[in-house]
Amino acid sequence: LxxxxxxxxxxxxxxxxxxxxxxxxxxxxxxxxxxxxxxxxxxxxxxxxxxxxxxxxxxxxxxxxxxxxxxxRNPANPVPLARARGEVEFRDVAFGYDGSPSVLSGVSFVATPGSCIALVGATGAGKSALLGLIPRFYDAIAGSVRIDGHDVRDYAVDALRRNIGLVFQESFLFRASIAANIAFGNPDATAEQIERAARTAAAHEFIHRLPKGYDTLLGEGGADLSGGQRQRLAIARALLLEPPILILDDPTAAIDPETEEEILGAMEGAMKGRTTFVVAHRLSTLRRADHILVLDRGRIAERGSHRELMARPEGIYRRTAILQMTDKESRRRIETGDTEETA
Ligand SMILES: Nc1ncnc2c1ncn2[C@@H]1O[C@H](COP(=O)(O)OP(=O)(O)O)[C@@H](O)[C@H]1O
Ligand SMILES: [Mg+2]
CATH class of the missing domain: 1.10.8 (Helicase, Ruva Protein; domain 3)
Known part of the structure; x- marks a missing residue:
């Protein structure tokens, strides 16, 4: 430093x-x-x-x-964790920033290794808070968050976080080369690792087309990237360590619908073989999820697959959650009642 x-x-x-x-x-x-x-x-x-x-x-x-x-805190005697299998379990978890269970309560679910869990719910429902408990940005005030059968608090914090890739709504890029931006957090990454991550994130193509490729400088005076390109770099960064667990907290929220498509392709590659949590605003993502958790004021109000949830006429998913879908294609499908067939 x-x-x-x-x-x-x-x-x-x-x-x-x-x-x-x-x-x-x-x-x-x-x-x-x-x-x-x-x-x-x-x-x-x-x-x-x-x-x-x-x-x-x-x-x-x-x-x-x-x-x-x-x-x-790091535990005194951490449970060793090299590479997690990726089972994530919430057991009756409660959380609040003030120490009361005001943000999450009674949250229980099991995500099997490699499965995709989609989170939906209104702004402020607690989606980001729930996801933040997995890498221990905060700790539960009751219950436990478990990875591979152990409380996340039993692992060394850095070992835990090495197993989790994170992508947020907006990503910060540095005034540095594209390679350095992808390797953020792991400066020892090899060129092969960087390229593999970029390929999985569907970023290699556009990087390759830039005159200086991976050496292209970003930021003032450097290359200007579109929102979709920036998010694909962020996904590549999250994939660099091949994490068994991936958290995508609304990575397309700040993106216009046209470029959203590019990111969705990147997300699909990124999710393969990992336990993925995704805050989703598109039917296409929800249809593909193994399990959807509908959060309402800090509680899981409904759960199931898209098909199961759509089959409940009075369900909160069908009545409200799905109306928050932001993109044109989703809206058209909801209006015409055509939410099933694959896009
Ligand atoms: N740093 C914070 N301090 C206090 N309250 C917060 C903080 N961040 C979020 N909240 C509150 O926690 C609740 C859940 O927020 P969040 O998890 O961000 O919801 P979502 O991601 O579903 O929009 C909201 O009521 C929000 O206002
Ligand atoms: Mg959020």
Whole structure:
């Protein structure tokens, strides 16, 4: 971690405390813990970013993700975890940012290795909170989240997180080469690993067409990428370590419907052979999911396959969840009652 980088990060942390974005006390402890835990990634940001503004933006994004309300502790004697099989179980999980079960309660389900679980529900229903419990951005206040039969709190945090690939609504890219952006978090990745991840994420084609390929610089003065291309790089980044568990929290939300199609193709490749959680807004994604969880104010209101849920005329999925589908094709199909056949 370079001197300048550290100064920027500490100043930024202090500023967040002053702004009330992270609380004094636990907030500072979490901040210090993050500096330590993510030293690798933070060093990357500091090295890659070549202007103060760039550092602040990058750090801001990282802290949004890591801005945890409680201290995440490593267990004294962690259960060894090299590569998880990918079974994810929630057992009567409750969660709230204030310590009361205000955000999630009574959440139970089992995701078998390699299955695809789609989450639907209104904004604020708790989808992101639920997903954040898996890599321990926060801990449950009751019940347990289990991977391969052990509570996630029994694993070393870094071992746990190495098994989980994450893609969010918007992705941060650095002013660095495309290769470095994909290898974010694992600077030792080989060119082969980077290309394999890009191929799976359906990004290799467009990268290859750029004059400088993987060496193309992004950011100011560098190549301008479309929203769909940015998200495909983010998916490649999430796939770099071949994680057995993949979390796609609304990766197409900030994308216009035309480019959404490119990302959906990338998502399909990415999901293969992994336990995948996806916050979905499209019928095509929901139809393909093995299991759909409908969240309503922090509870699982309904569950089942698309077909099963559509068969319940008074069900919340059929009545409301599906009306939130954002894309034109989904809307047309809902209006004409044609939600079954594959697109
Ligand atoms: N950092 C936070 N502090 C306090 N409350 C939060 C925070 N983030 C989200 N919430 C609240 O938690 C609830 C669940 O939010 P979220 O998991 O983001 O829902 P979804 O992803 O389904 O839109 C909402 O009521 C939201 O306002
Ligand atoms: Mg969300």
């Amino acid at each position: 370079s001197q300048t980088g550290l100064v920027i990060l500490l100043a930024y942390g202090g500023w967040l405390v002053i702004q009330g974005r992270i609380p004094l006390g636990t907030g500072l402890v979490v901040f210090a813990g993050m500096l330590q835990q993510f030293a690798g990634q933070i060093a990357n940001i500091a090295n890659i970013a070549d202007s103060l503004q760039q550092s602040l933006t990058a750090a801001g994004r990282v802290f949004e993700i890591l801005d945890a309300p409680v201290e995440i």
